[in-house]
Amino acid sequence: MIILTAEVKSFISTSAEKEANVMDLLFKGGTVVTAKSTFKADVAVKNGKISAIGANLKPEKKTEVIDAKGKLILPGAIDGHTHLAMPFGGTISTDDYFTGTRAAACGGTTTVFDFVLQGVGETMDKALKRRDKICKADGPAVDYSYHIGVGDVTTPKMLASMDKCMEMGVSTFKVFMVYDFGVDDGQFFETLQHAAKIGALVGVHAENREVNNALIKRYLAEGKTEAWYHYMSKNEDVAGEADVRAINLAKMAGAPLYIVHLDNKQGVEAVAQARAEGYPIFAETCPQYLYFTKDVYKKGIPELRLRARDFVCSPPMKGKPSQDALWNGIKTGAVSTLATDHCPFTKKEKDWGIKTKTGGKGNFTTIPNGCAGIENMYPYILSEANKGRISFNKAVEISATNPAKLFGIDYCKGAIEIGKDADIVVYDPKKDFQVSNKRNQHGALDHTIWEKAKFKGYPVATYCRGKLVFDGKDYVGKSGDGQFVRQRKIKLKGPNL
Numbered sequence: 001m002i003i004l005t006a007e008v009k010s011f012i013s014t015s016a017e018k019e020a021n022v023m024d025l026l027f028k029g030g031t032v033v034t035a036k037s038t039f040k041a042d043v044a045v046k047n048g049k050i051s052a053i054g055a056n057l058k059p060e061k062k063t064e065v066i067d068a069k070g071k072l073i074l075p076g077a078i079d080g081h082t083h084l085a086m087p088f089g090g091t092i093s094t095d096d097y098f099t100g101t102r103a104a105a106c107g108g109t110t111t112v113f114d115f116v117l118q119g120v121g122e123t124m125d126k127a128l129k130r131r132d133k134i135c136k137a138d139g140p141a142v143d144y145s146y147h148i149g150v151g152d153v154t155t156p157k158m159l160a161s162m163d164k165c166m167e168m169g170v171s172t173f174k175v176f177m178v179y180d181f182g183v184d185d186g187q188f189f190e191t192l193q194h195a196a197k198i199g200a201l202v203g204v205h206a207e208n209r210e211v212n213n214a215l216i217k218r219y220l221a222e223g224k225t226e227a228w229y230h231y232m233s234k235n236e237d238v239a240g241e242a243d244v245r246a247i248n249l250a251k252m253a254g255a256p257l258y259i260v261h262l263d264n265k266q267g268v269e270a271v272a273q274a275r276a277e278g279y280p281i282f283a284e285t286c287p288q289y290l291y292f293t294k295d296v297y298k299k300g301i302p303e304l305r306l307r308a309r310d311f312v313c314s315p316p317m318k319g320k321p322s323q324d325a326l327w328n329g330i331k332t333g334a335v336s337t338l339a340t341d342h343c344p345f346t347k348k349e350k351d352w353g354i355k356t357k358t359g360g361k362g363n364f365t366t367i368p369n370g371c372a373g374i375e376n377m378y379p380y381i382l383s384e385a386n387k388g389r390i391s392f393n394k395a396v397e398i399s400a401t402n403p404a405k406l407f408g409i410d411y412c413k414g415a416i417e418i419g420k421d422a423d424i425v426v427y428d429p430k431k432d433f434q435v436s437n438k439r440n441q442h443g444a445l446d447h448t449i450w451e452k453a454k455f456k457g458y459p460v461a462t463y464c465r466g467k468l469v470f471d472g473k474d475y476v477g478k479s480g481d482g483q484f485v486r487q488r489k490i491k492l493k494g495p496n497l
């Protein structure tokens with residue numbers, strides 16, 4: 001038996017500490033961008049955390065030095081809205097927790113929030129455990145957390161299961177005002193009040209279910225089956241009315257509210273108004289609403305072999321006035337976050353809008369809803385910043401800093417700050433990039449609505465907790481590198497984060 005003397009013990013512990021304390025990485029000569037400022041500085045990383053930010057930091061013996069001259073040092077993006085391996089529309093979304101997060105990493109996203117859909121009669125914590133098993137088995141490539149997609153709050157037991165999710169580190173929930181599994185206004189109100197009591201945040205998919213269903217019935221009776229009628233039955237007013245109602249319900253309930261995938265002018269204006277009145281109302285939009293308009297539902301983009309049905313997602317893209325309002329909302333702060341709603345389906349599955357899975361005649365309601373975008377969000381918004389439409393600070397704020405704050409993970413994510421996880425993107429503002437699903441995308445889907453989109457500037461490296469996962473061309477991490485990120489309680493009193 002070896003007996004360790006106090007002297008030997010202290011030697012072991014000091015050398016172990018020393019080993020644990022070496023500077024692993026040093027990003028030299030770059031320009032750091034935060035939500036509030038832009039400055040030249042070196043950034044050091046130890047044990048997966050940012051350990052120092054300053055001028056002329058000196059590497060240690062084993063430090064890997066990354067030349068960041070001419071590059072921006074940005075926090076990894078947080079995609080607050082993904083649907084990976086999600087059963088929907090008679091199939092399962094194409095990207096699983098590995099392929100989806102691999103694509104995320106290659107687009108500079110280092111944390112994703114995926115949706116758990118609670119089944120009828122299933123408590124939310126059970127649903128969470130069920131999904132987490134699938135996620136862990138797939139092996140996520142970047143860090144991840146969840147929102148619970150509320151599917152049943154019809155009993156006190158179901159509502160109380162929100163508390164158990166909180167104990168498990170998930171404090172964010174989403175209700176659906178549309179879809180047959182969604183809530184009615186009373187259930188929505190109860191969920192909001194309960195959330196406010198326990199320090200949870202409720203998100204909402206706001207579309208008027210009854211009007212949507214009535215329009216679907218009318219169009220189908222008139223033989224109007226094309227993808228255009230997906231937009232027509234979920235038009236600006238169908239979304240805007242529900243946004244206004246959701247805000248009113250949150251005010252009544254005395255609860256904060258997060259409107260997911262906001263896409264229309266009436267909604268932006270209602271959010272801005274509620275925030276001006278001091279209410280904690282927040283909105284997310286998605287790159288597809290900033291880049292495409294409803295015109296894609298007319299003929300698709302034939303020269304790119306994209307059909308109108310390939311763009312079917314919920315909510316659908318809207319007209320130019322709504323797009324302009326969203327951009328304005330980003331600039332003024334009415335829109336707090338950007339997320340993808342990544343929910344990819346294959347071309348063959350999109351064809352179910354022509355001929356259904358079982359061989360019947362298809363229509364716009366038989367197309368699985370959702371498109372890919374997880375790899376394109378950060379490059380797109382950074383490119384818009386690079387072209388001068390918004391500042392790089394704003395791009396960082398809505399893509400990383402605000403989602404971290406809203407979803408209770410800003411203790412470790414969302415900014416280039418000492419003590420935060422070293423989720424770092426090295427961004428080359430001079431690199432031109434054009435999306436090609438075949439050549440440079442890293443998901444599992446057979447097409448992308450972002451085909452041939454041109455970006456000015458592109459990430460040339462992504463680090464997740466100090467580990468290189470994207471080298472500017474390929475994914476270089478490994479399946480299972482991603483870790484679950486616990487959310488803290490969320491107490492939002494007013495519109496400021």
Ligand code: URP
Pocket residue numbers: 083088205312313314315341343369370371
């Ligand atoms: O079209 C989409 N986004 N499908 C996923 C479900 C949803 O409502 O977010």
Ligand code: ZN
Pocket residue numbers: 205260261314315
């Ligand atoms: Zn939704």
Ligand code: ZN
Pocket residue numbers: 081083341343
């Ligand atoms: Zn969604």
